[in-house]
Amino acid sequence: MIVYHPARTDMADMATKWRRQAAHDLADHQQSGRSDLIWLARAVAVLGITPVHALRILISPRVHGVGARLRGVACLAQIRGLRVREMIAQWADPTHEGAAGWNRGA
Numbered sequence: 001m002i003v004y005h006p007a008r009t010d011m012a013d014m015a016t017k018w019r020r021q022a023a024h025d026l027a028d029h030q031q032s033g034r035s036d037l038i039w040l041a042r043a044v045a046v047l048g049i050t051p052v053h054a055l056r057i058l059i060s061p062r063v064h065g066v067g068a069r070l071r072g073v074a075c076l077a078q079i080r081g082l083r084v085r086e087m088i089a090q091w092a093d094p095t096h097e098g099a100a101g102w103n104r105g106a
Helices: 011-031 036-048 050-059 066-092 097-101
Strands: none
Touching (some): 011 036, 011 066, 036 050, 050 066
16 A cells, blocks of 8 residues: 655644654553663664764766755754654653644544
């Protein structure tokens, strides 16, 4: 199955998406009974793998120009930082805004 959805238009849209995704993933993680240490290790891994993925952007033949490459790396770093902050914030505080509202329609 292929699902199409519009691209996120700005960082606020990306933040909303990753806030919801982190809440969903944390709920699944906790319901499965897995350790909090595994969740925190995953957060560290999301941030830790960023340089490897940044290198992929920097050497990709699909990205043209130094400016585009640097903007790509900056965007990647910003998104990864947001993801890690959300993962830790929602784990540390179950009343965090992302943790509470990801499944309101259900």
